[in-house]
Amino acid sequence: MADQDDVVKAHCNRCKGETNHHVLFELKEPWEEVIAEDEHGRHTIGGQEDFEVLKCCGCDNITVRNRSWFSDDIDYNGRPVARVRYYPPATSRKPPEWLQAHEGDIFLWNDHFVPKLLHQIYVALFSECLALAAMGIRALLERTMIDKCGDQGSFEANLKALRDQGFIGEKQVDALRDTLELGHATIHRNFDPSSKEILLALDITEAILAAVYVHADQAAALKKRIPPRSK
Ligand SMILES: [Zn+2]
Structure with missing residues (x-):
């Protein structure tokens, strides 16, 4: 469970940009899978799925953020690239x-x-x-x-x-x-x-x-x- 005082930066659909959000709930799900085993040992792939229920500190809008990474999806420095998705999807264009x-x-x-x-x-x-x-x-x-x-x-x-x-x-x-x-x-x-x-x-x-x-x-x-x- 998240500490109610946790504040993170996240996208707000109502404020149309990045704002501070209270973390109401969070769940971290690491995973690992053995893809091969030989005389050198076990070869694994892995990653993590994070889910957070967030509330915008500015407008009280509630959103769910999913962040995930996968050990084979890395940048040129060899660090995992995190994918971020919002539910409902993040939009930043203001309707006319x-x-x-x-x-x-x-x-x-x-x-x-x-x-x-x-x-x-x-x-x-x-x-x-x-x-x-x-x-x-x-x-x-x-x-x-x-x-x-x-x-x-x-x-x-x-x-x-x-x-x-x-x-x-x-x-x-x-x-x-x-x-x-x-x-x-x-x-x-x-x-x-x-x-x-x-x-x-x-x-x-x-x-x-x-x-x-x-x-x-x-x-x-x-x-x-x-x-x-x-x-
Ligand atoms: Zn907001």
Whole structure:
């Protein structure tokens, strides 16, 4: 059992970074396996699995951290490389401000596919499932186009409809096409996106989502509140 006063550095999904955590519980499970035995003695491999239940000292968020090492997985100095996993997976990208619910908001996301898919893309990204994140971004953008303009039968036609109906401008059409291409190349051309490329694609995607779902409604609400000019 852990001493309640134990404090360690760990990732917090709510604070979006490394913070101090109280160790509420910990379990260390070393293991060893004999792989051969000869006149020189026993040859073994081994490692350790550590599990910790952690509570963020800043926001009280609870997370489970698993750290493991394996004797054959070593760095260039011959030291074991520790693998760290969090449950739920660590994410450090903050969802955009417009996705949070605010008092008096006219558009509430509730059960909408946008926050659900975005969250899953963040989890894929921070679980190092980069191909899945790229595919998720493409699916999210395709669904957005169909949601706003109906299915026009092809990706180019859907893109054109989104532009023609005034949701996005010409420059955003190019950015959207390039972002969708990342997903297409991942699915059909064995392309391995980097986390930097996924982050860039997410920046573009979130800007397009804001333009399509939020800005027009916000502008209309603002217009209602501004007193008209006197004639
Ligand atoms: Zn926290």
